[in-house]
Amino acid sequence: MSTNAAHETTTRETTIEADPKLPTIRIIRDFAAPPDKVFRAWIDPELVVQWLGPKSTEMRLDQWNARTGGNYRYAALQDGQEVAAFYGSFHEVRRNERLVQTFTWEGMPDGVSLETMTFEDLGDGRTRTIGLSVVENLEARDAIMASGMEVGVYEGYEKLDALLAKD
């Protein structure tokens, strides 16, 4: 939220940083696999569908050209019905190091974020991923942060706890 001092939730798990003055979200996570493997899980379509989409839905890749200058579009399906769709460009695919994409939820076609993922080799077969999302303004950022909770109002806390992130 933009209305408080530094908001940061840190555990040994995923770390989220939402700068009160910048419309950004930073997500940091360590993985027990080397960078080449983590990177592959991020761009190989057969692997991506296994984890990237929301848990309660099936993920369908309509386009997935994971190369610099390529594009993507995917949809979340619930009982075979498309409930949300997202698209964007692969601005840069730098193997095992860096992945830069634009990201738009089709439900809000004027909204676009820039997603930069960096893969840091921690040695000993471990990788730290740092995802930086830059959106248009603080209001949009806060809406994204709160979106999971809005769904929860309708679906209840129990289901909410099982829900996954915006994409």
Next chain:
Amino acid sequence: MSEDRLSRVFAALADPTRRDIVARLAVGDATVGQLAAPYDVSIQAVSKHLKVLEDAGLVSRSRDAQRRPRHLEAEVFDLMTAWIERYRRQAEERYRRLDAVLASMDDEASGTARATDARSAEKEPITNEGAAS
């Protein structure tokens, strides 16, 4: 917090003007007049926004005192922290599935083969655009 209360909180914060009012009250208490000053709206319009925030329990004021400064309930800050924690947990859950994917990849390939696989994934893009509509 009850679900009904949560609904009112989110309805209250769904409006950008009200979020801005909350942001300004986070800095310090303010009267309706002070809150209305930066907006191109009437005192009455701001009062309506404040009423919504008060009904949601986010803002309080002295009894029957229209001019008394409004005060932001400390609970709002907890709520904001809760939003971030919720978002974090959602990301963590997604990444745990990635953990499982990475573990399943263990038996598949050596480092060289992995790079080859990644390359072929790029060479054979998915373009069934027709299925999108």
